[in-house]
Amino acid sequence: MPIYLYLDRRTFIHRLHPTVKILAVVAIFWSVYWVDNPLWLLPLGVLLMAGAQLTRAWPNFYSLRWLFVLLVFATTLTWTIFYRQGKPLLHLGPLFVSRASLEYGLGRGIKLAELLATSVLFLSTTKVEEFAFGLGELGVPYRVGFAITLAFRLVPLFIDSALTVVQAQSLRGYDFDSGSLITRVRRYVPVTVPVFMGALRKANNMAMALEARGFGYGTRPTSHVHYEIRPLDILTLIGVILLGAAYFLIYYTGHGAIAPG
Amino acid sequence: MVVLSAICAALYAAVLVPFKVVPLIPGVTEMRPANAIPVVCSFMFGPAAAWGAGIGNMIGDFFGGVGPADIFGFFANVVYGYVPYKVWQVMAPGEPPIIRSPLTAAKFVIACLLASTFCADIVGWGENLLALRPFLMLGNAIVFNNMLAAILLGPFLLAAIYPRVKAGHLLYEDLMPEHQVLPSKTAWLGMLLLTAGVLGAWLTGNLISTGYWRPHTLPASMTQPPYDRAIAIVVTPLVGLATLGLALM
Numbered sequence: 001m002p003i004y005l006y007l008d009r010r011t012f013i014h015r016l017h018p019t020v021k022i023l024a025v026v027a028i029f030w031s032v033y034w035v036d037n038p039l040w041l042l043p044l045g046v047l048l049m050a051g052a053q054l055t056r057a058w059p060n061f062y063s064l065r066w067l068f069v070l071l072v073f074a075t076t077l078t079w080t081i082f083y084r085q086g087k088p089l090l091h092l093g094p095l096f097v098s099r100a101s102l103e104y105g106l107g108r109g110i111k112l113a114e115l116l117a118t119s120v121l122f123l124s125t126t127k128v129e130e131f132a133f134g135l136g137e138l139g140v141p142y143r144v145g146f147a148i149t150l151a152f153r154l155v156p157l158f159i160d161s162a163l164t165v166v167q168a169q170s171l172r173g174y175d176f177d178s179g180s181l182i183t184r185v186r187r188y189v190p191v192t193v194p195v196f197m198g199a200l201r202k203a204n205n206m207a208m209a210l211e212a213r214g215f216g217y218g219t220r221p222t223s224h225v226h227y228e229i230r231p232l233d234i235l236t237l238i239g240v241i242l243l244g245a246a247y248f249l250i251y252y253t254g255h256g257a258i259a260p261g
Numbered sequence: 262m263v264v265l266s267a268i269c270a271a272l273y274a275a276v277l278v279p280f281k282v283v284p285l286i287p288g289v290t291e292m293r294p295a296n297a298i299p300v301v302c303s304f305m306f307g308p309a310a311a312w313g314a315g316i317g318n319m320i321g322d323f324f325g326g327v328g329p330a331d332i333f334g335f336f337a338n339v340v341y342g343y344v345p346y347k348v349w350q351v352m353a354p355g356e357p358p359i360i361r362s363p364l365t366a367a368k369f370v371i372a373c374l375l376a377s378t379f380c381a382d383i384v385g386w387g388e389n390l391l392a393l394r395p396f397l398m399l400g401n402a403i404v405f406n407n408m409l410a411a412i413l414l415g416p417f418l419l420a421a422i423y424p425r426v427k428a429g430h431l432l433y434e435d436l437m438p439e440h441q442v443l444p445s446k447t448a449w450l451g452m453l454l455l456t457a458g459v460l461g462a463w464l465t466g467n468l469i470s471t472g473y474w475r476p477h478t479l480p481a482s483m484t485q486p487p488y489d490r491a492i493a494i495v496v497t498p499l500v501g502l503a504t505l506g507l508a509l510m
Contacts, residue, residue: 005323029329033391075394082395083486084472104486112393115329123323144312147267151316154271155278162275182413185294189417196272196422200431203268210264 005060005123013055014125017233018134021126027240028118031247035256038107048117057124072109080105103258128152142221165191262309269313273298277321296410299342301418304358305426307346307433314342333387337380344376347510351448360416375459377407382462386496392487396470451509458503466496
């Protein structure tokens with residue numbers, strides 16, 4: 001199972017400044033927020049698909065295809081039931097379905113799918129270090145960025161370590177597979193002990209190594225990685241700001257809303 | 262503390278990510294046995310576990326895609342990883358969080374319930390505020406999911422790990438002895454406010470999002486689906502009250 005969605009390609013989106021990418025994600029989230037009508041959400045969906053094509057990120061979208069389907073389906077269904085507005089097409093006890101509730105539900109479903117698509121696109125084109133760098137540029141403390149990067153690096157190590165313990169215990173005849181779901185989950189408790197203790201030993205050694213390297217001594221730590229703002233970054237930033245402004249205008253003029261008919 | 266936070270985050274994410282494929286409510290939440298990790302880490306590492314829970318959840322979200330509501334998810338998990346530590350400090354100072362008597366079990370359940378419900382309140386309130394999902398859905402699914410993992414796995418994990426961590430002098434009190442505080446009257450007041458805020462937010466959030474309660478003091482336009490404005494006006498102060506309580510503890 002992949003932990004990282006990052007795909008190493010040489011596209012202009014990959015080469016954008018990390019801070020610009022984070023701001024672009026925020027701008028798309030902002031744009032999605034203002035509009036309820038599914039029709040007005042479609043242009044943004046087309047833009048995201050163009051992004052996926054440009055960055056050749058389709059493999060990631062394909063691996064998450066069921067998540068997209070479930071997200072749209074479950075959200076549409078939920079809001080269709082909860083949004084009790086408009087002339088009912090079906091009214092059976094708590095179940096209330098109208099044209100407005102269907103439109104609203106579909107709009108929410110598409111909205112969440114677009115938020116997911118934006119994040120998949122971002123993660124397909126941004127390394128963890130770039131993300132941490134971008135956060136730092138936006139004023140997030142260096143220690144937070146460092147903790148995020150370190151945690152990302154440690155996840156596969158811990159998963160590997162847990163799998164090794166499971167295999168070692170299975171070889172000794174420990175049965176992980178029989179019994180009810182709860183029994184099976186509880187059988188994994190002994191596995192966590194060596195993983196946990198190994199992790200803590202690692203933490204102790206790492207803390208000493210970091211202290212020896214002067215971690216936390218200076219208020220402004222230096223970095224060997226530098227990203228420069230290029231004209232393309234500025235153009236992209238202007239583009240996403242205009243996109244955000246356009247969607248706010250759609251909301252402001254009342255076009256993005258659903259008519260409770 | 263930074264390394265300990267990263268370790269807690271990685272442990273949480275390492276269990277969270279493989280279970281992303283087992284949905285509990287499709288498209289909303291999945292089976293999360295990993296939710297026992299922040300509680301277990303909280304009793305041992307306090308604030309480091311809290312930041313670890315937030316970051317670990319963010320890594321889990323990264324696997325399945327992030328959204329604006331994940332900001333609430335981050336803070337909800339920070340709270341989920343912090344409340345058990347603070348509640349235990351107030352209710353059972355100096356006692357190991359290993360269940361050996363019905364009284365310890367009751368204290369453990371109270372700590373987990375407050376943490377789970379506060380976490381659910383923040384996510385449910387945040388998502389309803391952005392009109393993404395109704396409070397009812399996440400507010401209850403999260404309490405159920407968190408409590409299930411914390412109650413079924415937490416005590417076993419603590420019984421297996423806590424004595425070893427204590428023997429290794431790796432508890433938060435050992436690593437940061439200057440941060441140790443004894444429970445005071447203010448802490449008990451904080452706990453009272455936390456309980457009132459957490460339970461009040463959960464109850465009002467559920468009632469408003471289902472349309473069973475429409476506060477008459479609010480204009481009619483605010484008590485229409487998706488109830489984002491009503492939730493903002495009624496539930497926000499209660500979430501604030503719970504946060505104030507936590508700060509006082």
